[in-house]
Amino acid sequence: MMKKQINGMLLICAVAALTFGCSQSKEKSEEKVDSATETAEESLESVIVDLESKSDSQLKGTVIFKELANGKINIDVNLMNIEPGDHAVHIHAIGDCSAPDGTSAGGHWNPMGVDHGNRAEGGDFHQGDIGNLTVGEDGNGSLSMDVEGWTIGGDENTNILNHAVIVHAGPDDFTSQPAGAAGPRIGCGVISLK
Template sequence: MKKQINGMLLICAVAAMTFGCSQSKEKSEQQSEPASEKVAESLKTVTVDLASKSDSKLKGTVIFKELANGKINIDVNLMNIEPGDHAVHIHAVGDCSAADGTSAGGHWNPMNVAHGNRAEGGDFHQGDIGNLNVREDGNGSLSMDVEGWTIGGDDSTNILNKALIVHAGPDDFTSQPAGAAGPRIGCGVIAMN
């Protein structure tokens, strides 16, 4: 009888250890899942729909993605505009209410430096992006990774609450203060959805 009780106690102890270990493993797996989800959630994305301005027929979308390396990827896709080069800039004010886009103010320039060409280095506004080439079919795109921008960082790097502007012509990268790119034909406010 004593042997049976000891045997049963041994079986119960083994079962309890097995159940406890598997439960412990499940708990540790549950705890590791939220950590990986937090990493994915911390990388932000902002999508901007562009509105046509200055009687253009422009349609477009701009996606800003926070990258793991600390840069921001900007992906611009445009339709229904004249073939050729078109300047793309971030302007200081997140307001696209004016029919000609002028409510967006001037280029975003928190460092108060001269306008220039980001691709060549030297002085350039935080909002200087570059020229996007539109093909004969009226469509064009531009994608680049930008260092020094954030989605929600400090005032000198934060792209939120500003406007993305597309111009009728190319940026000449030398005319001050904005590159002589012509009328604003597209505008979208950069804001979290």
């Protein structure tokens, strides 16, 4: 009788140990999945660009580029201290903002050698064509969009690094060649990993 009770207790203990072990193994497995997800999210790259005022403007602002899980790049532009109205924003070919009028940044980033156009409407457009940002009466404006075909550190046709973000005094008309007749460059910032 005593032997049966001991065997029964051993069986109960063995089942309990297996159940507890399986439960802990499942928890550890879930922890690994959560950890992998967090690591993937953390590994997405982002670049913050501080804009310098150009052409005697008082512009202040930042541009943030962020990799998204879907492979696109989000661009978030925030400007202050500029004239109300529409202002063109482009990526220019050269990562150099040393000229007082921003001309050291060269022309639009256009690795495919196509005509200037309107990204929002499709068709031909430069890789650096972004669009117009509307500034309110308070002198502030913002623009956010997700862009397919850009990378942070990819090949030369998609890599936004080592180019410059330019803000213009006027709007892009999306038709004038080669750059949309947007007027003087009033802000410039180099896209680089710090």
